[in-house]
Amino acid sequence: MRVHAKRALALVTGLLLPAVVMADWTMNMTPGVTGTSNQIFSLHMTILWICVAIGVVVFGVMFWSIFAHRKSQGHKAANFHENTLVEVLWTAIPFAILVAMAVPATATLIEMYDTTESEVDIKITGYQWRWQYEYINDGFGYFSSLSTPRDQIENRQAKGENYLLEVDKPLVIPVGKKVRFLLTANDVIHSWWVPEFGVKKDAIPGFINETWTRVDEPGIYRGQCTELCGKDHGFMPVVVEAVPEEEYVAWVAEQKEAAEAERQLTQKDWTLDELIERGEKAEAVPEEEYVAWVAEQKEAAEAERQLTQKDWTLDELIERGEKAYASACASCHQPNGAGMPPAFPALKGSPIATGDMAAHIDIVVNGVSGTAMQAFGGQLSEVDLAAVITYERNAWGNNTGEMVTPKEIFDFNNKE
Amino acid sequence: MSAVADTHNQEHHHGPAKGISRWLLTTNHKDIGSMYLIFSFAMFLLGGSMAMVIRAELFQPGLQIVQPEFFNQMTTMHGLIMVFGAVMPAFVGLANWMLPLMIGAPDMALPRMNNWSFWLLPCAFLILVSTLFMEGGAPNFGWTFYAPLSTTYGPPSTTFFIFAIHIMGVSSIMGAINVIATILNLRAPGMTLMKMPLFVWTWLITAFLLIAVMPVLAGAVTMMLMDINFGTSFFDASGGGDPVLFQHVFWFFGHPEVYIMILPAFGAISHIVPAFSRKPLFGYPSMVYATGAIALLSFLVWAHHMFTVGIPLAGQLFFMYATLLIAVPTGVKVFNWVTTMFRGSLSFEAPMLFAVAFIILFSIGGFSGLMLAIAPADFQYHDTYFVVAHFHYVLVPGAIFGIFASAYFWLPKWTGNMYDETLAKTHFWLSFVGMNLAFFPMHFLGLAGMPRRIPDYALQFADFNMVSSIGAFMFGVTQLLFLFIVVKCARGGEKAPAKPWDGAEGLEWTVPSPAPYHTFTTPPEVK
Numbered sequence: 027m028r029v030h031a032k033r034a035l036a037l038v039t040g041l042l043l044p045a046v047v048m049a050d051w052t053m054n055m056t057p058g059v060t061g062t063s064n065q066i067f068s069l070h071m072t073i074l075w076i077c078v079a080i081g082v083v084v085f086g087v088m089f090w091s092i093f094a095h096r097k098s099q100g101h102k103a104a105n106f107h108e109n110t111l112v113e114v115l116w117t118a119i120p121f122a123i124l125v126a127m128a129v130p131a132t133a134t135l136i137e138m139y140d141t142t143e144s145e146v147d148i149k150i151t152g153y154q155w156r157w158q159y160e161y162i163n164d165g166f167g168y169f170s171s172l173s174t175p176r177d178q179i180e181n182r183q184a185k186g187e188n189y190l191l192e193v194d195k196p197l198v199i200p201v202g203k204k205v206r207f208l209l210t211a212n213d214v215i216h217s218w219w220v221p222e223f224g225v226k227k228d229a230i231p232g233f234i235n236e237t238w239t240r241v242d243e244p245g246i247y248r249g250q251c252t253e254l255c256g257k258d259h260g261f262m263p264v265v266v267e268a269v270p271e272e273e274y275v276a277w278v279a280e281q282k283e284a285a286e287a288e289r290q291l292t293q294k295d296w297t298l299d300e301l302i303e304r305g306e307k308a309e310a311v312p313e314e315e316y317v318a319w320v321a322e323q324k325e326a327a328e329a330e331r332q333l334t335q336k337d338w339t340l341d342e343l344i345e346r347g348e349k350a351y352a353s354a355c356a357s358c359h360q361p362n363g364a365g366m367p368p369a370f371p372a373l374k375g376s377p378i379a380t381g382d383m384a385a386h387i388d389i390v391v392n393g394v395s396g397t398a399m400q401a402f403g404g405q406l407s408e409v410d411l412a413a414v415i416t417y418e419r420n421a422w423g424n425n426t427g428e429m430v431t432p433k434e435i436f437d438f439n440n441k442e
Numbered sequence: 443m444s445a446v447a448d449t450h451n452q453e454h455h456h457g458p459a460k461g462i463s464r465w466l467l468t469t470n471h472k473d474i475g476s477m478y479l480i481f482s483f484a485m486f487l488l489g490g491s492m493a494m495v496i497r498a499e500l501f502q503p504g505l506q507i508v509q510p511e512f513f514n515q516m517t518t519m520h521g522l523i524m525v526f527g528a529v530m531p532a533f534v535g536l537a538n539w540m541l542p543l544m545i546g547a548p549d550m551a552l553p554r555m556n557n558w559s560f561w562l563l564p565c566a567f568l569i570l571v572s573t574l575f576m577e578g579g580a581p582n583f584g585w586t587f588y589a590p591l592s593t594t595y596g597p598p599s600t601t602f603f604i605f606a607i608h609i610m611g612v613s614s615i616m617g618a619i620n621v622i623a624t625i626l627n628l629r630a631p632g633m634t635l636m637k638m639p640l641f642v643w644t645w646l647i648t649a650f651l652l653i654a655v656m657p658v659l660a661g662a663v664t665m666m667l668m669d670i671n672f673g674t675s676f677f678d679a680s681g682g683g684d685p686v687l688f689q690h691v692f693w694f695f696g697h698p699e700v701y702i703m704i705l706p707a708f709g710a711i712s713h714i715v716p717a718f719s720r721k722p723l724f725g726y727p728s729m730v731y732a733t734g735a736i737a738l739l740s741f742l743v744w745a746h747h748m749f750t751v752g753i754p755l756a757g758q759l760f761f762m763y764a765t766l767l768i769a770v771p772t773g774v775k776v777f778n779w780v781t782t783m784f785r786g787s788l789s790f791e792a793p794m795l796f797a798v799a800f801i802i803l804f805s806i807g808g809f810s811g812l813m814l815a816i817a818p819a820d821f822q823y824h825d826t827y828f829v830v831a832h833f834h835y836v837l838v839p840g841a842i843f844g845i846f847a848s849a850y851f852w853l854p855k856w857t858g859n860m861y862d863e864t865l866a867k868t869h870f871w872l873s874f875v876g877m878n879l880a881f882f883p884m885h886f887l888g889l890a891g892m893p894r895r896i897p898d899y900a901l902q903f904a905d906f907n908m909v910s911s912i913g914a915f916m917f918g919v920t921q922l923l924f925l926f927i928v929v930k931c932a933r934g935g936e937k938a939p940a941k942p943w944d945g946a947e948g949l950e951w952t953v954p955s956p957a958p959y960h961t962f963t964t965p966p967e968v969k
């Protein structure tokens with residue numbers, strides 16, 4: 027018997043020891059870094075201590091009875107079964123405690139609901155399974171998705187420090203400013219939560235919810251989606267980078283520029299003459315400045331041509347498509363194209379991916395309403411769309427040998 | 443002519459029929475009660491094994507055993523089976539066995555409907571469980587099945603799930619009608635409403651809750667059915683519908699539902715605590731009023747499950763205040779039980795152990811409920827493991843321990859034999875330790891920021907998850923011991939007297955043990 031006990035102990039210790047060594051036994055809520063989260067923390071601690079106090083009194087009486095009023099100790103039962111005074115008291119006192127609790131809770135709630143006078147507005151849209159952040163005052167936005175490698179999730183690689191709590195592009199907000207979030211969703215209900223801000227709000231399709239925060243400490247803050255949103259609900263983290271004002275302004279300028287470049291690139295088929303003409307109309311400038319400007323425009327036009335009109339080869343598209351597929355498509359249709367039927371059909375050998383090209387472009391660009399297949403037209407660039415479609419038509423034995431160029435996607439979009 | 447012959451036949455037919463037809467065709471409340479209890483225990487083991495899959499996957503970070511989509515099916519089916527298959531039928535089984543014995547009635551008022559409402563249940567669960575083997579898998583949208591995840595984005599098996607819910611609802615409503623008809627019509631002469639045993643009172647109120655809210659659930663799933671199969675847009679925003687409407691309708695059912703799962707346990711505990719304290723229940727009238735108040739308030743608090751959906755400030759405040767108010771009658775009940783024990787003459791047989799654990803641990807669940815009611819703090823707690831800890835603390839040591847306490851309390855009456863006290867105490871202590879080990883660390887996980895319903899988690903949550911899984915395995919395995927104890931007790935053992943507990947009160951202890959197939963054919967007189 028003793029041997030067994032020793033073995034069991036050794037087993038339990040063996041199992042628990044690594045845990046103890048890693049020891050992160052956080053037991054309480056974080057006070058966080060915002061006024062709201064600190065107020066919530068203090069409400070939480072107050073109500074917790076009230077509960078502890080009530081528990082000590084009630085369980086105290088109970089344990090006293092358990093120890094002192096046992097039949098085995100020869101205790102004789104009393105026979106009372108009512109006492110109006112006591113009953114009135116233990117109705118009235120809890121009621122008073124609850125009123126005392128409700129007062130500060132009400133004040134905090136009113137403040138949390140005050141989204142007026144915000145200085146930055148950001149629209150957050152939940153997708154299966156990533157977040158889109160749009161800086162609606164500055165006209166740019168981007169998607170933010172999990173960046174933890176699949177190999178870590180499937181235990182083929184050691185897990186990193188921020189396992190499952192890291193993204194490719196975090197949300198960036200300025201320190202010390204009131205930032206208003208407008209939340210909605212594209213497919214199912216999601217919920218956006220950053221514990222250290224004390225901000226959690228559901229993102230619901232067809233609704234726009236409002237909430238706000240003001241962060242005083244620069245830093246990186248991590249949270250997760252908290253409303254079950256399907257298969258990869260556990261894999262859509264929220265990462266927010268709070269930066270000082272100047273850094274934020276510079277970052278916004280850079281993003282605006284990039285967004286503008288992207289727009290130039292994809293929205294119009296610019297020719298060099300058009301650009302020069304447009305430049306002349308806009309302003310008269312000294313010659314050297316003009317020459318430099320023209321050179322710049324030529325370069326930009328060339329870059330654009332490279333992307334949309336350049337002679338893409340099948341291999342180039344497949345290579346780029348494989349990356350885009352991994353980030354946008356693989357979570358449902360699987361890296362091997364086998365899908366998870368019936369919700370997520372296989373692409374390998376599918377009639378769409380091996381059949382009519384126009385139907386394939388249409389389904390990727392416009393999605394299929396009423397199903398989990400989203401419209402990727404607004405989510406991926408023309409180049410990525412072309413690459414993904416080409417990849418799908420040539421990977422996993424779908425060796426159609428067919429390709430679609432970014433230009434064709436561009437024309438498809440314009441035709442619509 | 444044939445009617446006369448039938449009557450004549452029945453007069454000679456006192457004992458149970460032989461073979462399978464006894465169980466298929468029975469209208470006897472004791473047989474039907476036993477079938478309900480056996481069925482619910484089978485469902486408890488099935489739902490429990492799904493919990494074991496969940497805890498095994500969460501034992502360590504990373505995906506080891508199941509893929510996320512199957513994990514979601516497990517959490518969904520675990521919740522549905524435990525709520526609709528284990529807890530609710532167990533209480534209906536207790537009601538079937540005990541209500542007629544407690545009020546001095548010969549049987550339930552509507553015995554044929556009683557048979558039908560039981561036999562619907564295996565059919566409903568056969569359909570529900572069969573979805574696991576369908577293409578696309580079982581429902582994977584959580585037991586709360588929020589639209590549009592459960593409609594537009596649901597698996598093809600959702601329609602079967604809806605059908606199963608409808609059948610369960612029909613069964614529950616018929617069971618509730620039967621309970622009300624029995625209690626209001628078949629009480630022994632002299633048993634006024636305020637002389638009814640508390641288990642009868644709490645079941646009467648529970649039955650009214652069931653009749654009020656099961657049709658609401660049926661409405662919610664019918665709207666889903668229309669959205670999925672008939673092109674309506676009740677919950678589809680792109681068709682002008684409203685996903686939040688689903689949550690309002692669901693929780694208008696869902697909150698009274700949680701009281702449906704706990705009020706009968708309150709009643710049973712109110713018998714067991716006085717019996718083993720050898721002292722009358724303290725504050726019987728206030729117990730009745732408190733139960734009524736909890737039931738009424740349960741209709742006014744549904745949106746506290748929805749504090750983060752963006753309801754207006756005024757709504758937020760109303761639902762916060764109404765929810766806090768429920769603490770008052772619930773507190774009264776706890777104080778009454780503790781005062782019943784105070785200055786009693788206590789002994790701690792298995793029913794009392796489970797009852798005392800019920801009071802302590804249910805109160806802890808009540809405390810976390812109070813914390814969750816504070817709307818601003820709920821923004822941090824909502825949809826985290828703190829909520830998982832909260833409702834498992836009210837359901838496991840609440841509903842489930844209440845059922846165990848009742849089972850040990852009345853097993854001698856049902857089987858005519860005493861159960862093995864040593865094994866029963868072992869069952870209690872292993873369950874108690876396992877349950878706390880499984881669910882207490884979940885409070886910490888939730889406060890540290892772990893969302894619920896995720897198959898994999900960040901590294902800082904690893905330690906408590908491992909502890910929790912070990913506790914869950916311990917609790918799960920322990921329940922096989924309960925099965926062994928009950929089977930052993932049914933097969934033999936020390937003969938039980940009519941009243942095996944010296945402090946117990948009530949008509950059920952006036953009939954012999956085991957209770958004969960027909961009891962109270964002549965109503966007793968209650969003074």
